[in-house]
Every structure is written in structure tokens, then in C-alpha cells.
Amino acid sequence: MAKTIVKNLIFFILVLVIAPALVQADVSPTYALVNCRIVPVGGPQVEKGIIIIRDGLIESIGTIGIIKIPEDAEVIEAEGLTAYPGLISAHTNFFIEPPKEERPAAEALQTAESQPEKPVAKRGSPAFSLLKPKKTTIEALHRIGITTILAAAGSGIFAGQSVLINLNGEAVEPMVVKNPVALHINFATERGAYPSSLMGTMALLRQSFLDAAYYASHRTRFEQLGRGMKRPEYNPFLEDLVPYVVDKKPIIFTCANQEDIKRALRLRDEFKLNILISGANEAWRVADALRKTPVPLFISLDFRPPMSSEYSQKGEEEKRRAEKDIYPANAKALSQAGLPFALTSFGLSDPATIQKNIRAAIYAGLPADEALKAWTITPAKFLGVDSILGSLERGKIANIILTRGEIFDEKTEIEKVFVDGVFFPVEKKAAEAQPAAINVAGTWKAAVRSPMGELDLTMELEQEGSKVSGALTSAMGRWEIREGTLSGSNLVFSIEATIMGQTMTMEFSGTAEKDSLEGTISTAMGNAELRASRVPKTSP
Amino acid sequence: MKKHILILFSILLLAASLIYGQSQNEGYTAIKGAHIIPVVGEDIPVGTILIKDKLIEAVGKDIVIPASARIVDGTGLYAYPGMIDSFCFLSLSEISSIPATIDYRETGRINPQVRSVEALRPDSMHIPITRSNGITAALVVPSGGLIAGQSGLIRLTGWTPGEMVIKSPVAMHVEFPSLGRRGFQREQEPREEASKQVIELKDWLNKARFYQKRKQAAAKNMLLQMPEFDEKLEFLHPVVNGELPLMISVHADKDIRAAIKFVQEEKIKAIFFGMTQGWKVAEEIAKAGIPVVFGSLYDMPPSWEDGYDALYRNPAALQKAGVKIAFSSQSASLAKDLPYHAAKAAAFGLEKREALKAVTINPAEILGVADIMGSLEKGKLANIVLANGDILELRTTISRVFIDGQEIDFSSRYTELLDKYKPRLKQKK
Amino acid sequence: MKKMIFVFSFILILSFSASPLWPGGNLLIKNGTILTVTKGVIPRGDVLIIGGIIKQIGENIQAPPGVQVIDASGKFVLPGIIDSHTHIALSGTNETGDVITAEVDMADVLDAEDLSIFTALSGGVTMVHTMHGSANPIGGRNVTIKLKRARPSEELVVRQAYPTLKFALGENPKQANRIGTTGPPRYPLSRMGVNAIIRRELLRARTYMSQWDRYNELRKSKNPPKTLLPPRRDLRLETLAELLRGNLVARCHTYRADETLEFINLSKEFGFKIACFEHIPEAYKIVPELVREGVGISIFLDNWAYKVEAAEGIAPMAAYCAQNGILVSINSDGAERTRRLFNDAAKAIKYGGLSEEEALKLVTLNPAIQLGVEKIAGSLEVGKHGDVAIFNEHPLSAYTRCEMTIIEGDICFDRSQYLSEREEAAKRQKEPKKG
Incomplete structure (x- = not known):
């Protein structure tokens, strides 16, 4: 019964994505989860428990028998299942569709007059305005227990403000829990424009912070005086910045390596900013600096050593060793150092990898209960939503997952997910993992068309079962394929590309036939079409 | 009046020097009292080298010096054979960033027809500087593409290209397709592409063989049709005949193995060049009997795993495995540094004498001119360097240099420019 | 008396402690040809670095207890x-x-x-x-x-x-x-x-x-x-x-x-x-x-x-x-x-x-x-930082090779150690891999 209702509901939403004003609560039933074990996080466990969900919230929670099942409740028998708070990934780039960048018009010859006196920073769009939720991704995230994510744009120095969303459907507005959450800043560079280098980025950040403070003080003075003073010229970029620089709203710095973390700390100290640090898979290497003045850390479970790391420079073997043995121990080291952190899926797109890496962090020594906190109450606290999310308590949002087994155990499967009190049945993985229908191994000639121009590529693919690996080679260098899967004729992989010294991840998804391949590469900078044809083997 | 006398005087001087210069070309010159290091044969602590015209007439302790001989006092000096740079761009490149001054690179990938010695610039400013440091001959090479062209051996003196050429062609130059990694960078060409290029190379050699066969057959039998003229195949003849060696630029161990296989399958003469990972396959190279010319050692190691000193210890590893080795500058503006590449290898395990051989007799043998140069021996060209110490040493001053029996002048861009500006020091401040 | 005990125990600590008591590195470089650059050449001399600073340059310097001694016989010692x-x-x-x-x-x-x-x-x-x-x-x-x-x-x-x-x-x-x-x-x-x-x-x-x-x-x-x-x-x-x-x-x-x-x-x-x-x-x-x-x-x-x-x-x-x-x-x-x-x-x-x-x-x-x-x-002088390079031959010889580089008394490069590590690694690679 419940299932059909939910199915109908999803269908409803699918049909009416353009009319997102419809709120689920109107049709959402009241649920009673009975006989489940409850791990509320931050409170004692309940062996035989009951949770009542009404209007998207936890109406009551406790031991069975003490709490009565309301008359209007749909009873869900949860014997043998464990209820956990839904997991929160506190930094992701999911669902962000960056605006198509216009190709810059051919630049004219620079002259002494045309040179700008001061460099202008690009203003990032708020993540909310770029949000395009995808059903398949939401399902995939539900399957690993994630019910809430922080979505932020991935590119640009000033990357706009992030939005916290509950994965409760596909319409954007009902998903929003908090917006804006924080301003995101990346230690990125511009191509062919200022700043083209990291030191330029640092200078631009400093100048922008100074300008914002100056702009605010000018405006305040103007407002105080009322007249007799020329009004400050309106500046939308600085307007965006003032709340963070003057009013100390949170800024999230994405830090790819230990030096980035130190850079973020320096900026915090220089400008008295309220910062959070994300990425930070090298946080343990700067634990001393972090301990001096603690900062909320959103630790990514991406264990690939950053390009700058010596582990990346000493050959493939060393790099693999570091990815396997050294970087997974980051969280454990931070926990031993007493530094507060949340764990995030930042940098990872494949749910299986996210899950695998949580286990790797635990295997490396992070206590499982700390891992759970780092996925629930800690990120909720860092994001300022711990009164409504992050644990199973009365009155909090009903983001609940029901598992068979301990949450992070390898064999554990998540069976049921509630987000904002809406029930989502979790389909078994088996449905997804079709065996590969064809063999794509071999060499392919490919052309990529993007708004930035065309690029010819040679793809070398290798295939083992449904796993696909290999590399893409072009005039821009050689990019390795990671996490490639061929399911049926659907080919998905991600590419770690280094372009002008910057590493970025690109996702390919498309379909493969015997001798042709086509699909889309999505990058932080926009999407590109890829078409490839097989290069026949030369017989020697 | 004073001015006129000055001019007259200088004309006289000039005339005198011309006459003197001519007389130098003929007759005997004896270098007396020097410590002679002939490279081939025992060192002679105090000895004489007798030069007649272009050639060495005698080397030894007790040499009878003809009365007419011009005497060069070598007391306190060391005499060495002139050094040979086995791979450089001298006379083909002046200012490396200015394409107008670069003549060792052609467009296209297959250029067996081009000859480096046909682009020589005898006036190159790099030549006087190089020979003043004891380098008297150099292999000047074309570069780029798959088949770069033919190199030639030149003497570092002469008014015309013709006067400079000692031997041409010396080798046909090939850039071996890379199957693996090279340098800190990842491989540039996918493996498949590389093996395709090896196939292409083999294909060219095969075609050259057929082309030659058909031509020979047609020459014997008027009824057979001559093959259509093909420039590239014409110039690959000497390679497939085993007359002209291929000098193969190859670096990574994987590639070196592939190159050895290629050489053996094609049954051609070969010299390897570069070989930054040669030490990994030293035994195999030695077994194949292919000599090796190293490029500049002033480079970073190919990969971290190879070690910081990979390039420095590479020559010792190959030499000890029994490979015949030679050094090169791989440069034009820094061709003068040839001895220091050898010394660097000596600092990392190569015996000093082997290092010296690798810039004298070994290159002469590898380039097929050991009968006329590479050591101080009777009958060889009188390419002689006098120095106040070890010629591979940085602190050593080169005192005199003879090329083909003729003493060369040490004036160069260095001295000319310095002399021009020295008077400024006396200028009133 | 109390003071005596203190001093005594201090000496005891000094002589038995392997870890340095001073911040920064402590080293005694012995019997090298010392090229001070500013104060001539000592054909067979020693350089003592304590707490990262050069404390003494001369001949026959005794190593204070617990200070590592580097034998530089036959080698050349110069400022970094x-x-x-x-x-x-x-x-x-x-x-x-x-x-x-x-x-x-x-x-x-x-x-x-x-x-x-x-x-x-x-x-x-x-x-x-x-x-x-x-x-x-x-x-x-x-x-x-x-x-x-x-x-x-x-x-x-x-x-x-x-x-x-x-x-x-x-x-x-x-x-x-x-x-x-x-x-x-x-x-x-x-x-x-x-x-x-x-x-x-x-x-x-x-x-x-x-x-x-x-x-x-x-x-x-x-x-x-x-x-x-x-x-x-x-x-x-x-x-x-x-x-x-x-x-x-x-x-x-x-x-x-x-x-x-x-x-x-x-x-x-x-x-x-x-x-x-x-x-x-x-x-x-x-x-x-x-x-x-x-x-x-x-x-x-x-x-x-x-x-x-x-x-x-x-x-x-x-x-x-x-x-x-x-x-x-x-x-x-x-x-x-x-x-x-x-x-x-x-x-x-x-x-x-x-x-x-x-x-x-x-x-x-x-x-x-x-x-x-x-x-x-910039030179080897008492009071300057213990930044030192040691070469096997005269550093101005073409045949020379750097053997050791020291910064503030800490060894940052040691060729012999590097070589033995490399040998170890090579041995490890040759061994058949388990599994």
C-alpha cells in the first residue's frame, strides 16, 4: 500500500517538476516504524524501538510499548533493522549544472589605455540557481544512506554560495533546508586572465576582502551622514562579499593539499574570517597548525594524493601505496589529535567508492561510531542545522535510514530511507549492475565538442568484466580513466585531467556500441559531447 | 702623420702574419717536453710530438727533430688528442630562440635526404669558443621527425663548408618511437601509436630494399621496368646495405629493448643516442654490440625512481657492462662543455681514463674515423691540445690547440667582446 | 649541594641522552679539508655545530657527549x-x-x-x-x-x-x-x-x-x-x-x-x-x-x-x-x-x-x-648557521660529488644513506611478491 502511494507520488513529481509548489506533506502519511533497533547518535541506543513520523518530522521516538502507535499511522514492521539518522555529505558538487560559458570574443590588442588599473574578480553564481537534481543520483545516494547534501559549485575562485538540501524528491524548492549556507572559495586560477597563478589568486582574495570591508564602511558612513557625501557606486560582487567579510558569515575554503589549508588559515587570521575547511585530505599533515585555532573540517574521503604531494611525484607505485595506506588514515589521525571533523564525499561521484572509502577510513583506525558522528551530527553542527538534523530526536526532521546490519559494514544494505518523512524504498543494487553487453577494449578515435572548442582524443580502453580502465590522450596530455563501469551498453567513467597544472575531474556517461561510442562529459566548467569510433587493430 | 705610420705598421703586421700563417701549413712542427697522453698506448711523461703538415709524424720520448722544425715548448703542459663531440648542432644553430638562425630541423617526419653538412655556417660564433676548449671535431646532426636526415663530421676550422667536412654522411638519424615513459612526463604517444611507428620505420627500410633490388634488376635487364624515382628510398640505400649506420635516439628501457630487436631484425649497423635509462638494460646493449652516444648529462633524471644521479651514473654502468661509449654536448652554444659531461660521469663511477676515451678514441671508432683521429699516433691528423692539466678538469687552462697541424687562434666572441669593453675601465669616471 | 646534584644529573643526561638537548641540530664534522671561504683553508680540521649554529672551527675538537660525529677524512667541507x-x-x-x-x-x-x-x-x-x-x-x-x-x-x-x-x-x-x-x-x-x-x-x-x-x-x-x-x-x-x-x-x-x-x-x-x-x-x-x-x-x-x-x-x-x-x-x-x-x-x-x-x-x-x-x-664562521656541504673532492674539481648536505646541523642529504636505501629498495623489488 505504502509503496504504491510513494510510487504514485514520485510519478506525480516527475510529471509536475515544473510545478514544484506542490508540497509532499499534503499526501505524506504518518508512519510508525516498529521493532527496530535505534541508533539515534548522541543518545542511548534502543534495542526494540519505535519511531513515529508525522508531517516530515519525528513526532516521537523511544522504546516500543511506551510509545503508542497513532491510529492514522502506516505501520512499518522493522524487526531486524536498525534506524540511523540519514547521512549528511557536507560538501558535494552534485546536481550543479554550471551556466554555459560564453566563448570570449576575440580579444583586441592591449594598449596602455586598455589596461585595467585593478583586476576584477568573477562573481560566482549561487548554487541554488544552478541546481538540477537527478533522480538516478538521488536513488544512488539513498542506497548508501545519504539523505542530505550540501551542494556547491565546483569551479571558480569565488564559487558562489552553497545550499543544503534534503534528497526528498526532484523539485528544487521543497528540498532546500538552508540557503545560502556559506560562501565557497577555491584556490583556483583563471585561464588566460587574472589571476592565472596561485599567488595571483591569493593577492586577489586579499584585495577582494579589503575592498568588501572598504565598500561596507563607505556605505555605512554614507548612510550615517545622509547627505553631503557622494554615494558609493553599487558593486554586486562586493555586495555578495560583505556579509562574509564584515558580518563574518561562514566561508568554506576548499583545500586540495596541506598548503591550501595553511593558506586558508592565513587568510582567516589576516581578515578575521569565519571559515570552514573542506577537501583537506592532507589535514593530518598540518594537525599542529589546526590545533592552535580549531576550524571545522569537512574531510573528503577522496584518498587520491593531491598532485603537489610528494607521494604523487615519486612514481605510480608510491602514489598507489599512498592512496591505499596513507591517506585513508587522515580521519583517524585527526580524531586522535582531537580535531573536530565531518566526513564528506567531496571529489567522489561513485556511491560505491564513497562507501568503500568510509570502510577504508574505519579500517585505517577511525572508530566506527566516530565515523557515524562525522556523517551526521558533526556536519549538522558545522552547518548550523543540528537543531533540526543530524540525530534521531523528537521534533527533528525525519531523515531516517533503516539498515540490515551495522551501517558501515561491508555486507550491510540500506533497505528503507525516509527523507523529510517521505518514504523511499531502496531498490537492490542487482538491478543496476547489469553485465557488460559488449567489449569496449581497444583504441578509439574520439572528438570532443564543447563550448570551448573541439578536441581530438585517442582513447585506449581496457575492460575486465564490467570494469573499464584506460586513458585518454590528446594534445593537452594524457588523462587516466578512473572508476569506469560498463553496465549493459551504458558506459560511465571519470577522468582525472591535468590542464595547465590544474587537476580536475570530469565525468563521462554515455552508451557504447561495438564500434561507436557517444556520450557527455560533464565538467565543472560545462558539458561537452564526445563521439568516438573504434580504430581497427593493425595486424603486424 | 702619426696615424699614417700606425696604419702602415698594421698593414705590415697583417702581411707578416699572413706569410707566417702560410708557412705554418708546411714543414715540421715539434711539440717538445710535454707530458703526452696519446690515449692509445702508454703515457709519455716527457716527450715530443712531431707534426709534418697535417699529420702526426712521430710521438715518443726520443724523437729526432728536424732542424727546420718550428718548436713549440710543451714543458709543463699536457698533450692530448683533440676531443670529438659525437652529437651537436655546431654551425647549424646560432641563437636557439631565433628560427632564422636554426638549420638542423626540417618539417615533416621522413627526411633521409637532408644532409647537415650542407647547411654549415663556418663563421658560427660558437666554433672558436668550442675549439678553444680543446674540441677539434664534431658530429653535426639533423634532428626532428622520425627520420631526421644525415649527419656529418666536421673539423672546427675552415673558411668554407667544404674545408670543414671530414666525413659525410656519418649516420642516418632516427628518433625511435617511444613506447614508454620518458622524462618526468607521462608518455606522449600511446603505445599503439608507437608500435605503429616502428612498423612504419621497418616499412621504409623494406621498401628501400625492394626499390634497390628492382633498380639493380632493371639495370641488368633492359626489359624490366625501372621503379619510379623515390627520393626517400634513394637515400635509405646505404642504411639497408649496412654501409651507413642508423643513429637511433632512444631513452626508456622498454624502448631500448625494442630498438635492439629492431636493429637485429633489420640487420643494420646502429649507434644508440641518448639512452637515459640505458643502465637498466646495460647487459642487453653490450650483448647486441651497439655503441652508445650519450646526450647532455645536464638534465633531470627521467623519473624519481631512477634516482637523482641516474644520468650521471648511467655512463659508468654501460661502460662496465662492456658497451663502447662516447659523450656529446647535444648543443651548439654549450658544445664547449663536452669534457665536463665526461667528468661528471667520472664523478659518479666512470674511470677517469674511460671518460677521456669517451671523448677521443671511442667517438673516432664509433663514427668510423679511428684511422685518422682520436689519439696521438703516427699517421693520424695532428689534432692536438696542450693544457696545463687534465683536459676534463674545469680548472684547467687550455694553452694551445692544433687542428690538422695548424695552431688555431684563441680569439672568439668572448675575447673580442671583452677586449672591446676593457678600455672602458680606464675611462674617466 | 642541591646545585651539585643538579649539575651532576645534567651531565648524566648529557652523556646518556641520544636525543639532542638543544633545539636545532648538533654535529661534529671531523678531519675534513675545511674551506671556510672567508678565513682560509684548514687542511685537516673540524666543525662543531651546536643547536644549529657553528660553535667552533679548528683542529682536534672533542665531540660533546651525545653529539653525532661525521667523519670527513679525505673530504672537503664548505659552506652550503x-x-x-x-x-x-x-x-x-x-x-x-x-x-x-x-x-x-x-x-x-x-x-x-x-x-x-x-x-x-x-x-x-x-x-x-x-x-x-x-x-x-x-x-x-x-x-x-x-x-x-x-x-x-x-x-x-x-x-x-x-x-x-x-x-x-x-x-x-x-x-x-x-x-x-x-x-x-x-x-x-x-x-x-x-x-x-x-x-x-x-x-x-x-x-x-x-x-x-x-x-x-x-x-x-x-x-x-x-x-x-x-x-x-x-x-x-x-x-x-x-x-x-x-x-x-x-x-x-x-x-x-x-x-x-x-x-x-x-x-x-x-x-x-x-x-x-x-x-x-x-x-x-x-x-x-x-x-x-x-x-x-x-x-x-x-x-x-x-x-x-x-x-x-x-x-x-x-x-x-x-x-x-x-x-x-x-x-x-x-x-x-x-x-x-x-x-x-x-x-x-x-x-x-x-x-x-x-x-x-x-x-x-x-x-x-x-x-x-x-x-x-655564506661562509664557515663561528656564530653562523651550521649550513654545510661535504664533497668527496675539491668542490671546484670537475670530478667532485656532493656527499652530504647539512642545514642548521641537520643532515638533509646523505649520499651513502641514499645509496643504501636504494639498494634495499632494489632488493625488495627483486624478491617475489607475496600473494
Whole structure:
């Protein structure tokens, strides 16, 4: 019964994505989860428990028998299942569709007059305005227990403000829990424009912070005086910045390596900013600096050593060793150092990898209960939503997952997910993992068309079962394929590309036939079409 | 009046020097009292080298010096054979960033027809500087593409290209397709592409063989049709005949193995060049009997795993495995540094004498001119360097240099420019 | 009595403790040929480093308890080599997004994990001035670092060194060899443009300074106007103001003699200090002027002819300039040459007949003076930092090899240890892998 209702509901939403004003609560039933074990996080466990969900919230929670099942409740028998708070990934780039960048018009010859006196920073769009939720991704995230994510744009120095969303459907507005959450800043560079280098980025950040403070003080003075003073010229970029620089709203710095973390700390100290640090898979290497003045850390479970790391420079073997043995121990080291952190899926797109890496962090020594906190109450606290999310308590949002087994155990499967009190049945993985229908191994000639121009590529693919690996080679260098899967004729992989010294991840998804391949590469900078044809083997 | 006398005087001087210069070309010159290091044969602590015209007439302790001989006092000096740079761009490149001054690179990938010695610039400013440091001959090479062209051996003196050429062609130059990694960078060409290029190379050699066969057959039998003229195949003849060696630029161990296989399958003469990972396959190279010319050692190691000193210890590893080795500058503006590449290898395990051989007799043998140069021996060209110490040493001053029996002048861009500006020091401040 | 016990226990601790009691490294280098650079050669001498500082140089020094002894018999001990101009250990070289980029600071992008630190150490280098590139007429602030291995980036910075600002003249800033650059040509395209744009920025900086002066004066006045606002802070102009105030010194990349003289004129026009000219292959043409100005040069010994403005750079220049009263250092400009700077120094003997001591100064004391760190580095003297290189043969021999590099008494490179580790690794690889 419940299932059909939910199915109908999803269908409803699918049909009416353009009319997102419809709120689920109107049709959402009241649920009673009975006989489940409850791990509320931050409170004692309940062996035989009951949770009542009404209007998207936890109406009551406790031991069975003490709490009565309301008359209007749909009873869900949860014997043998464990209820956990839904997991929160506190930094992701999911669902962000960056605006198509216009190709810059051919630049004219620079002259002494045309040179700008001061460099202008690009203003990032708020993540909310770029949000395009995808059903398949939401399902995939539900399957690993994630019910809430922080979505932020991935590119640009000033990357706009992030939005916290509950994965409760596909319409954007009902998903929003908090917006804006924080301003995101990346230690990125511009191509062919200022700043083209990291030191330029640092200078631009400093100048922008100074300008914002100056702009605010000018405006305040103007407002105080009322007249007799020329009004400050309106500046939308600085307007965006003032709340963070003057009013100390949170800024999230994405830090790819230990030096980035130190850079973020320096900026915090220089400008008295309220910062959070994300990425930070090298946080343990700067634990001393972090301990001096603690900062909320959103630790990514991406264990690939950053390009700058010596582990990346000493050959493939060393790099693999570091990815396997050294970087997974980051969280454990931070926990031993007493530094507060949340764990995030930042940098990872494949749910299986996210899950695998949580286990790797635990295997490396992070206590499982700390891992759970780092996925629930800690990120909720860092994001300022711990009164409504992050644990199973009365009155909090009903983001609940029901598992068979301990949450992070390898064999554990998540069976049921509630987000904002809406029930989502979790389909078994088996449905997804079709065996590969064809063999794509071999060499392919490919052309990529993007708004930035065309690029010819040679793809070398290798295939083992449904796993696909290999590399893409072009005039821009050689990019390795990671996490490639061929399911049926659907080919998905991600590419770690280094372009002008910057590493970025690109996702390919498309379909493969015997001798042709086509699909889309999505990058932080926009999407590109890829078409490839097989290069026949030369017989020697 | 004073001015006129000055001019007259200088004309006289000039005339005198011309006459003197001519007389130098003929007759005997004896270098007396020097410590002679002939490279081939025992060192002679105090000895004489007798030069007649272009050639060495005698080397030894007790040499009878003809009365007419011009005497060069070598007391306190060391005499060495002139050094040979086995791979450089001298006379083909002046200012490396200015394409107008670069003549060792052609467009296209297959250029067996081009000859480096046909682009020589005898006036190159790099030549006087190089020979003043004891380098008297150099292999000047074309570069780029798959088949770069033919190199030639030149003497570092002469008014015309013709006067400079000692031997041409010396080798046909090939850039071996890379199957693996090279340098800190990842491989540039996918493996498949590389093996395709090896196939292409083999294909060219095969075609050259057929082309030659058909031509020979047609020459014997008027009824057979001559093959259509093909420039590239014409110039690959000497390679497939085993007359002209291929000098193969190859670096990574994987590639070196592939190159050895290629050489053996094609049954051609070969010299390897570069070989930054040669030490990994030293035994195999030695077994194949292919000599090796190293490029500049002033480079970073190919990969971290190879070690910081990979390039420095590479020559010792190959030499000890029994490979015949030679050094090169791989440069034009820094061709003068040839001895220091050898010394660097000596600092990392190569015996000093082997290092010296690798810039004298070994290159002469590898380039097929050991009968006329590479050591101080009777009958060889009188390419002689006098120095106040070890010629591979940085602190050593080169005192005199003879090329083909003729003493060369040490004036160069260095001295000319310095002399021009020295008077400024006396200028009133 | 109590005191006695204290002293006694202190001695006890001293003699049994393997870990050093002083902060910084402790080492005794014994029986080496000590090339002090400033105080002659000790044929068989010792150098004692305590707490990172040279405490004693001489013969037959006894090792204090717990201090590691390095046997340098048959070896040469010299001050760590200093590279006055390179670009290693940085995440970035040029800020090419603009023409004037005085606001950028290379200290912001130190990369302590750059493997070039290790390769430089393998050539006896202990300190480098690592700089912004030469793409812009005014680049950015540079930073002097010690190559302390496996230490956090902030610990590398040498605070005693001059704060320096990079300038560049000639072909690079005017983009004469546009290889690898894209986009339309930019202003300036000529040497006159380069000079004009530097002058423009310095004039702007002057204006900026006077705006602040006026503001401060008004603010302190009895009745400051209610509408008084401070000028907008501009980091680019603030950096240049620091230069004009003398708190920052110029390091100027220059090739031709003429452009160098023009830059000297600019420095007089605006009253800023030039610490050193970089590369300057035509320095020998303007020796009187350089001597008069007291500006040193940081050069390649003989690397030349890679562009038109480098086609008159001559190898004898180092010796010639040094002999005529110019402070000369030899730089690498990059990771490869930095590890053989001692070879370049030796060439100043061949080309121009510099004495061995003077030749060694080109890569030790002279760069130290140019960087303003001669009180702590550049020679082996008591009281200076224990930054030492040990070579198997005389460092000016072509056959020499660096065996050990020490920074503040800590061994940062040890060839014999490196070799044994490499052997171990090779053995491990040969063993059949389990599983």
C-alpha cells in the first residue's frame, strides 16, 4: 500500500517538476516504524524501538510499548533493522549544472589605455540557481544512506554560495533546508586572465576582502551622514562579499593539499574570517597548525594524493601505496589529535567508492561510531542545522535510514530511507549492475565538442568484466580513466585531467556500441559531447 | 702623420702574419717536453710530438727533430688528442630562440635526404669558443621527425663548408618511437601509436630494399621496368646495405629493448643516442654490440625512481657492462662543455681514463674515423691540445690547440667582446 | 649541594641522552679539508655545530657527549651553496594575467614537497632565493628559503633575508619570443613601453602614498571633515610604496647593458634601492656604472645565445666583473642547474683566472651578501648557521660529488644513506611478491 502511494507520488513529481509548489506533506502519511533497533547518535541506543513520523518530522521516538502507535499511522514492521539518522555529505558538487560559458570574443590588442588599473574578480553564481537534481543520483545516494547534501559549485575562485538540501524528491524548492549556507572559495586560477597563478589568486582574495570591508564602511558612513557625501557606486560582487567579510558569515575554503589549508588559515587570521575547511585530505599533515585555532573540517574521503604531494611525484607505485595506506588514515589521525571533523564525499561521484572509502577510513583506525558522528551530527553542527538534523530526536526532521546490519559494514544494505518523512524504498543494487553487453577494449578515435572548442582524443580502453580502465590522450596530455563501469551498453567513467597544472575531474556517461561510442562529459566548467569510433587493430 | 705610420705598421703586421700563417701549413712542427697522453698506448711523461703538415709524424720520448722544425715548448703542459663531440648542432644553430638562425630541423617526419653538412655556417660564433676548449671535431646532426636526415663530421676550422667536412654522411638519424615513459612526463604517444611507428620505420627500410633490388634488376635487364624515382628510398640505400649506420635516439628501457630487436631484425649497423635509462638494460646493449652516444648529462633524471644521479651514473654502468661509449654536448652554444659531461660521469663511477676515451678514441671508432683521429699516433691528423692539466678538469687552462697541424687562434666572441669593453675601465669616471 | 646534584644529573643526561638537548641540530664534522671561504683553508680540521649554529672551527675538537660525529677524512667541507635566483619549491612562477603584478607574493605559494628541493640538496645547495618569473615588468615579491627537507613550508623561510621585489626588462616582458603564449599581444611591446609602464606604476604609487599622507594629516587635524574616508587600500600600490619607502629592494631581470642603465636611472628618479641585477649577460660593458652604483649581479656563468639579448653574454664575465669590484654570484634559474652550481663556479677559474677562494664565493658568500644573509650564511664562521656541504673532492674539481648536505646541523642529504636505501629498495623489488 505504502509503496504504491510513494510510487504514485514520485510519478506525480516527475510529471509536475515544473510545478514544484506542490508540497509532499499534503499526501505524506504518518508512519510508525516498529521493532527496530535505534541508533539515534548522541543518545542511548534502543534495542526494540519505535519511531513515529508525522508531517516530515519525528513526532516521537523511544522504546516500543511506551510509545503508542497513532491510529492514522502506516505501520512499518522493522524487526531486524536498525534506524540511523540519514547521512549528511557536507560538501558535494552534485546536481550543479554550471551556466554555459560564453566563448570570449576575440580579444583586441592591449594598449596602455586598455589596461585595467585593478583586476576584477568573477562573481560566482549561487548554487541554488544552478541546481538540477537527478533522480538516478538521488536513488544512488539513498542506497548508501545519504539523505542530505550540501551542494556547491565546483569551479571558480569565488564559487558562489552553497545550499543544503534534503534528497526528498526532484523539485528544487521543497528540498532546500538552508540557503545560502556559506560562501565557497577555491584556490583556483583563471585561464588566460587574472589571476592565472596561485599567488595571483591569493593577492586577489586579499584585495577582494579589503575592498568588501572598504565598500561596507563607505556605505555605512554614507548612510550615517545622509547627505553631503557622494554615494558609493553599487558593486554586486562586493555586495555578495560583505556579509562574509564584515558580518563574518561562514566561508568554506576548499583545500586540495596541506598548503591550501595553511593558506586558508592565513587568510582567516589576516581578515578575521569565519571559515570552514573542506577537501583537506592532507589535514593530518598540518594537525599542529589546526590545533592552535580549531576550524571545522569537512574531510573528503577522496584518498587520491593531491598532485603537489610528494607521494604523487615519486612514481605510480608510491602514489598507489599512498592512496591505499596513507591517506585513508587522515580521519583517524585527526580524531586522535582531537580535531573536530565531518566526513564528506567531496571529489567522489561513485556511491560505491564513497562507501568503500568510509570502510577504508574505519579500517585505517577511525572508530566506527566516530565515523557515524562525522556523517551526521558533526556536519549538522558545522552547518548550523543540528537543531533540526543530524540525530534521531523528537521534533527533528525525519531523515531516517533503516539498515540490515551495522551501517558501515561491508555486507550491510540500506533497505528503507525516509527523507523529510517521505518514504523511499531502496531498490537492490542487482538491478543496476547489469553485465557488460559488449567489449569496449581497444583504441578509439574520439572528438570532443564543447563550448570551448573541439578536441581530438585517442582513447585506449581496457575492460575486465564490467570494469573499464584506460586513458585518454590528446594534445593537452594524457588523462587516466578512473572508476569506469560498463553496465549493459551504458558506459560511465571519470577522468582525472591535468590542464595547465590544474587537476580536475570530469565525468563521462554515455552508451557504447561495438564500434561507436557517444556520450557527455560533464565538467565543472560545462558539458561537452564526445563521439568516438573504434580504430581497427593493425595486424603486424 | 702619426696615424699614417700606425696604419702602415698594421698593414705590415697583417702581411707578416699572413706569410707566417702560410708557412705554418708546411714543414715540421715539434711539440717538445710535454707530458703526452696519446690515449692509445702508454703515457709519455716527457716527450715530443712531431707534426709534418697535417699529420702526426712521430710521438715518443726520443724523437729526432728536424732542424727546420718550428718548436713549440710543451714543458709543463699536457698533450692530448683533440676531443670529438659525437652529437651537436655546431654551425647549424646560432641563437636557439631565433628560427632564422636554426638549420638542423626540417618539417615533416621522413627526411633521409637532408644532409647537415650542407647547411654549415663556418663563421658560427660558437666554433672558436668550442675549439678553444680543446674540441677539434664534431658530429653535426639533423634532428626532428622520425627520420631526421644525415649527419656529418666536421673539423672546427675552415673558411668554407667544404674545408670543414671530414666525413659525410656519418649516420642516418632516427628518433625511435617511444613506447614508454620518458622524462618526468607521462608518455606522449600511446603505445599503439608507437608500435605503429616502428612498423612504419621497418616499412621504409623494406621498401628501400625492394626499390634497390628492382633498380639493380632493371639495370641488368633492359626489359624490366625501372621503379619510379623515390627520393626517400634513394637515400635509405646505404642504411639497408649496412654501409651507413642508423643513429637511433632512444631513452626508456622498454624502448631500448625494442630498438635492439629492431636493429637485429633489420640487420643494420646502429649507434644508440641518448639512452637515459640505458643502465637498466646495460647487459642487453653490450650483448647486441651497439655503441652508445650519450646526450647532455645536464638534465633531470627521467623519473624519481631512477634516482637523482641516474644520468650521471648511467655512463659508468654501460661502460662496465662492456658497451663502447662516447659523450656529446647535444648543443651548439654549450658544445664547449663536452669534457665536463665526461667528468661528471667520472664523478659518479666512470674511470677517469674511460671518460677521456669517451671523448677521443671511442667517438673516432664509433663514427668510423679511428684511422685518422682520436689519439696521438703516427699517421693520424695532428689534432692536438696542450693544457696545463687534465683536459676534463674545469680548472684547467687550455694553452694551445692544433687542428690538422695548424695552431688555431684563441680569439672568439668572448675575447673580442671583452677586449672591446676593457678600455672602458680606464675611462674617466 | 642541591646545585651539585643538579649539575651532576645534567651531565648524566648529557652523556646518556641520544636525543639532542638543544633545539636545532648538533654535529661534529671531523678531519675534513675545511674551506671556510672567508678565513682560509684548514687542511685537516673540524666543525662543531651546536643547536644549529657553528660553535667552533679548528683542529682536534672533542665531540660533546651525545653529539653525532661525521667523519670527513679525505673530504672537503664548505659552506652550503646559495642560489641567488631560482624558481624551485613554488606552486607557480609567473602571474601572466596582468602586466604589473607587484601585489603577488611567492611566499604564498611555497611548495615544500617539490622534489627539486632534494635534487638541489644533492648538489650541496642549502639556501635559495626563489622568485617570481620574468614575464612582467613588475612581477611580485620573492622569498628566500632554506632547503630543510621534510619540514613545513613556513619553517623554510629565511626571515633575515631582504624582502625583494622582482622587476624584468627586455625581451621577456615585451614578449619578444612569444613561444607558448596565446592571446593578442599586450602592452608593452618595446623596451620604451616597459620603462614607461614601470614609471607609470611608480607614479601611481607616489600618488597613492600622498593620498594616505593627506588622509592621515586631515584625520589628525582638529576638525576632520565628516565625509573624510581613508583611500581605498590597493595591495599593488602598497607593495610599490614599500619599495619607494626603502622597505623592499628591487631584483631586476635584465639582459642588455643599455636597459640596465635605464633602470638605474629609474631607481634614481624614484629613489628606490636595487639589490641586484639578474642574468645581465652584458654587465662587462658597464662595469664603471655598476661599481659606482654598488649594485651586484647574479648571473649565468656561460649559458648564452638562447635569445638575441643573450648573444653577447660571455663566460669570462664573472671573473672580469668580480676582479673589477662588482659583487658577483652565479645562479641557476631552475632546478637542473642549481645542483651543479659548483661546476659553474669552477669555470670562473678557467675563464678569467679567478682564485679558488674567489670562485667559491660566487656560490656562497656573494649570494649571501646579495640576499642580506651574510651574517648567518655564506661562509664557515663561528656564530653562523651550521649550513654545510661535504664533497668527496675539491668542490671546484670537475670530478667532485656532493656527499652530504647539512642545514642548521641537520643532515638533509646523505649520499651513502641514499645509496643504501636504494639498494634495499632494489632488493625488495627483486624478491617475489607475496600473494
